[in-house]
Amino acid sequence: MKNIMTAVAFGAALSMGGCSIVHSISAPEEQTTGVQVRDDQMTGLKDRYSTTLAVTNRLGQPTRTVQSTSGEQWYYDYTHTFRSAPQNNMSESVIFEFDRSGVMTSHKRVTPIAP
Known part of the structure; x- marks a missing residue:
């Protein structure tokens, strides 16, 4: 009986210790989401x-798409955040517009305006 009580107490202590370990894990210093499009990747587009095939061959799949009556917009959204230095956070989108036949009509890089 004493061995069973010791085992139960030991198990309870381990499970409580495990909870404290989980709570002590902090968020990563840097976090990146999306697809970053470099200027050199845009060369030749x-x-x-250029067509949708040329863009996907060079950049991969977009992070989101929007259909319109004239065609389609592809967004390559990218965000890089720093927990300890939020003033260095970066967010941008590269937008490609295609006509109904899949030919690119325009493209641009957009960065949000700081408040």
């Missing part, structure tokens, strides 16, 4: 010439 031309309005009224």
Whole structure:
């Protein structure tokens, strides 16, 4: 009986210790989400010439798409955050617009305006 009580007490202590370990895990210093599009990756992609296939071959799948009556918009959203230095956080979107036949009509890089 004494061995069973010792085992139960030991198990309870371990499970409580495990909870404290989980609570002590902090968020990572840096976090990145989305697809970062570098300027060199944009080289060769031309309005009224490049197709959806050319863009996906170079950049991969977009993070989101929006359908319109004239075609489609592809968004490559990217966010990089720093827990200890939020002034260095970065967020941007590269937007490609395609006509109904899948030819790129325009593209641009957009960064949010700071408040």
